[in-house]
Amino acid sequence: MIQVIEMTHSEKVEMYQMVEKSRLIEMLIEANNVINRLTEVKNLRIADVSGSLPCHHNYIQKDTYWKSCTHCGMITPLGQ
Numbered sequence: 001m002i003q004v005i006e007m008t009h010s011e012k013v014e015m016y017q018m019v020e021k022s023r024l025i026e027m028l029i030e031a032n033n034v035i036n037r038l039t040e041v042k043n044l045r046i047a048d049v050s051g052s053l054p055c056h057h058n059y060i061q062k063d064t065y066w067k068s069c070t071h072c073g074m075i076t077p078l079g080q
């Protein structure tokens with residue numbers, strides 16, 4: 001388990017003032033890389049969802065009362 005210690009804004013300012021500029025630049029680049037990766041993952045998830053949502057159901061009769069979609073497997077009473 002990772003314990004996250006929350007710092008106040010002024011504590012962060014104090015801490016970063018002690019860090020060398022070249023180290024700060026590295027941290028900024030790394031932080032931006034993380035943001036870019038998270039953004040890519042989010043975009044992929046949105047694409048997944050929008051790709052799977054609109055199902056043009058193709059029902060086949062399962063038994064006397066139910067039919068199911070051959071694409072997504074959704075089960076619906078006959079006559080709907």
Ligand SMILES: [Zn+2]
Pocket residue numbers: 055056057058069070071072073074
């Ligand atoms: Zn379907």
